[in-house]
Amino acid sequence: MGGGQSHDNWEDDDNGVCKPCFLFKAPMSRSKRSDPMGTPMPETPIVDRRKRDAAAAKIQESKKTDPVFSSQYFGIEKEVDPKNPKNSAKNNPSGRAIVHEGQDAEQQMQAKYQMMEVLGVGSTSTCHRCVDKRSNLHYACKIIDKKVIEDRFQGMMDQFHTEIDALRSLDHPAIIQLLDVYITQQKIFIIMELMEGGELFDYVVQKGTLTEDEASSIVRKVTGALVYMHEKNIVHRDLKPENLLLRRIPRNAGDSVEVKIIDFGLSKLMQEPVARSFLGTRGYLAPEMLQRRDYTKAVDTWALGVIVFVLLCGCLPFDDDSQTVPSDDLVRTKFVLRFPRWAKNLSASAKDLLSKLLNVNPGERYSAEQALAHPWVTGKAAPKGNLLASPGRIRASPNVRAKQNRSTPNRNGRHGATGSGKYIPPNRSPAAGGATTKRVMVRKTSI
Template identity: 65%
Template sequence: MGNQGSQPTAQQEGPCFCLLGGNLSQQLRRLGNSDPIGTPMPDTPQYQRRMREQVKDAFIEQQGNGNGKGKNGNSSFNSRFGGLEEDPGGSSQLLLPPSGNGRRSKNGTTDQRAGVYEGPDCEQKVNEKYELLEVLGVGSTSTVHRCRNRANQEGYACKIIDCTLIEERFSGMMAQFQTEIEALRQLQHPSIIRLYDVFISKEKIYIVMELMEGGELFDYVVQKGTLTEEEASGIVRKVTSALVYMHEKNIVHRDLKPENLLLKKKPTSNSNADVDVKIIDFGLSKAMEEPVARTFLGTRGYLAPEMLQRRDYTRAVDSWALGVIVFVLLCGCLPFDDDSATVPSDDLVKAKFILRFPRWAKNLSSSAKNLLSHLLDVNPRSRYTAEQALAHPWVRGDTAPSGNMLASPGRIKPSPAAGNQGKNTAARISKENAARRQNELASELSPPAKRIPRKQSF
């Protein structure tokens, strides 16, 4: 891993970039049999899916019978994710049984995967178990309600999806919801949003998930007003731990970005331990049953070079996106301008993705810069894996200065939901970026960075 405290071999100062605010297509590429890397999980026949689950259950039971040395053995459970993942054999229980009273294996543990109810009476099943409350948000194909479990009075979020409308207007988007359900059913980590129940009928899908009331992570950073490297390190540690866990499950997110990092609740103190951040939106995720993937999707600004070149890629694309997120968290702007409509060649990639830091980040620690130089390595083979990033001393908190204040809170652009956003913000930023790029051609001076606008997946 090299000398973690050494300076990266990149230029230390240079311009930061923001993304064009132009409209990108909101319709996702169809995830189906045309996917050259194998059909996604939702398209797998139900029998094969059930057989895989049975094999997995048998393996877990076998591990748990290893005289306390298996993964279910509480006395010797060893963390591979920085101690942040939940012990599957521990005493932690879901607030809500996954299906009925929960399915129990031979060793007595409860299956924590979300329950899936399918049939024409699913709406009745929903109302029997939950009380639907006020609307939290309305999208083009779904409505999100706050809901309350009638048995334990706990609050959750219920997304109601109109299947008919999706098939009429957004061909292939149903597969996105199915992909997210299949991925989240496999993931139980404190820094990944929890799925509790799914109710499926011909007309509607009800998805009951963890209620996220704290808003976007970066909005919290802006509102907080100050952020030290030590605080940023703690936040990055939680996200990286979730990424390691996800990759251990052979799931690649493929759309990591600030908008997909939410807080469980508003922090009530300045303590970093109070920042309960979680990864959301697994609609573009992939169960990697083959070594590489090829489907071009994601969000501009967070796409790895190999993705932009339309080449085969691996879970290393998540590491790149993590690097971009860390850069924005520390510097308040995007590290690269990758809004080009053309697919860059190898020579252009090397010239385009030179890691440079803005002038206001000159006090950033050498350890933080070292981490970024490894995560934002254009070569996916030598790029840090999530596990290597989690082991980095800056992410562990060993070399993150507690008194080093970052300039990023004053430069990160708050989301529209956070207020103070005009209707013409996207158009204004698009014009500003176009003018900035023209000025760059005539000057070698670093232009002032604009705050980053939000971008949509495609």
């Protein structure tokens, strides 16, 4: 969830943070009572039977809305705490994660979860593996030291609360799931799904091959999640490859890639048609945001277009290294969609999708709904077996590069970096790795 990122020049969003919007689930439908064929007639009169059935149905209906009896808990234990109603399920209309606040919040967390090894340490948090003591299921626990954040990162606490509020309102298979939040005076403990598969693009690099139909399947899941978010008026504003993780590495060739969107720290509940704050990650910022203009949810579909371009071509579509506000003329000349020579076999349908997503005019740019209905995204126009060149050109994350450099012999027969000092993916020859281009897939922090 972006715990390891540094957010320089980060701005608070319009003097506010993303407020919670909760997902109200429709009540479960009751099946009609009916006697199987051949059963004897009831002994009670029909009028009495109808009254009895109506009373029983009323009790069952009350159980569905009562937090004590409700079964719509997504596997999370939620009991009413009479001493602290703030932590009860009545105050959790989304039916999902509960925010536990108070001096005993850490004790509540320790009673439910067993902390395990450290998974990662970032500039703002430490992430542990944790185990639910009842179910023995493994999750990730991000621990934030509030004093460190307040001393070192002005405004960062608002970002964590924004992320918590956004995730509490979302329930989609392609969005990371939040389970519990425990807040004390000193720390915040955020319990989430354990994403054991790493970054999507690292998986693509290590897999070594990717076909258009495989890429289409991945894009379809991410786009579906984006449609769901936008229907709830939530804009992510920091979509990038680093924020697409895998639940687990697929073991077999036919296994589906379970990709999820993470890091909602810069998200916003759009209570107005437009937003104004300048934030996100360079390389994935829409032109209207770079120009410091009012923008809509269309900034997410621009970022989606950049991600799809990198997934298919292995590099960024544009050279976004300008530190100044671009003029309209510069936008028209700078953001001209061109495909690299190694992507010459890319299908016309894929190129058409990219031209619709990477349209500099936000009014003409594809919405998430339009993208999801595009023939390439649905899979109807994505050629099967058409191998892409992107796995050999996408740069792996620093952790993966370090691991490869330690384990892969170089041209001199030694383990470590190649003779040129550059990391060369295992599916690319040293000769091919020598040439570089400005349009590379670089990893940058949010601004």
